[in-house]
Amino acid sequence: KQEVTQIPAALSVPEGENLVLNCSFTDSAIYNLQWFRQDPGKGLTSLLLIQSSQREQTSGRLNASLDKSSGRSTLYIAASQPGDSATYLCAVPNNAGNMLTFGGGTRLMVKP
Amino acid sequence: NAGVTQTPKFQVLKTGQSMTLQCAQDMNHNSMYWYRQDPGMGLRLIYYSASEGTTDKGEVPNGYNVSRLNKREFSLRLESAAPSQTSVYFCASRTKHRTESSYEQYFGPGTRLTVT
Numbered sequence: 070k071q072e073v074t075q076i077p078a079a080l081s082v083p084e085g086e087n088l089v090l091n092c093s094f095t096d097s098a099i100y101n102l103q104w105f106r107q108d109p110g111k112g113l114t115s116l117l118l119i120q121s122s123q124r125e126q127t128s129g130r131l132n133a134s135l136d137k138s139s140g141r142s143t144l145y146i147a148a149s150q151p152g153d154s155a156t157y158l159c160a161v162p163n164n165a166g167n168m169l170t171f172g173g174g175t176r177l178m179v180k181p
Numbered sequence: 182n183a184g185v186t187q188t189p190k191f192q193v194l195k196t197g198q199s200m201t202l203q204c205a206q207d208m209n210h211n212s213m214y215w216y217r218q219d220p221g222m223g224l225r226l227i228y229y230s231a232s233e234g235t236t237d238k239g240e241v242p243n244g245y246n247v248s249r250l251n252k253r254e255f256s257l258r259l260e261s262a263a264p265s266q267t268s269v270y271f272c273a274s275r276t277k278h279r280t281e282s283s284y285e286q287y288f289g290p291g292t293r294l295t296v297t
Contacts, residue, residue, distance in 0.1 A: 105288075111290060
């Protein structure tokens with residue numbers, strides 16, 4: 070059974086710092102890995118989807134990398150801003166692609 | 182496009198009461214999903230519908246039923262609510278990623294349910 074772990078569970082940084090969020094998964098046979106953002110009391114917003122054939126994907130100040138062989142993905146946030154404060158979740162689909170397994174999330178706070 | 186919409190946003194039920202959570206998407210997606218999110222447990226799949234007319238159990242289906250009413254709508258029913266069903270419920274739909282080689286899920290805003 071796929072298990073997805075995110076470390077750290079919480080992170081507090083001053084504004085302007087570059088930071089890395091980690092996601093690890095136990096079964097490396099994945100189609101893709103999706104990173105989401107969740108604001109308090111809100112739904113999930115898809116940030117990046119990185120295909121199994123890709124090593125990284127970029128959107129603005131966000132960069133996601135994927136190393137299937139080691140079962141790891143990282144989300145790099147450059148020049149963090151207070152507006153980046155949220156919980157970040159990673160998720161991988163099962164073989165049929167019809168079920169996502171989520172990590173527990175990293176709760177990020179960026180202080181002004 | 183409104184994307185994925187859910188009603189109600191909040192609900193308080195007494196133990197034993199029943200209710201239906203509604204979900205609709207206007208993106209013409211085939212697959213739809215119901216998840217629950219609990220502190221310390223993360224998001225877990227309750228039921229999904231791969232296409233209109235089909236439904237399948239996810240990881241935690243006990244105590245729930247679903248109906249895929251048409252391509253747009255997928256409802257979740259609690260027949261006899263229990264305090265253990267206090268949670269935030271998310272509906273999602275799935276589409277092919279823009280690269281066409283993978284799938285991507287989009288989520289609704291959630292329904293916050295409390296069962297007393």
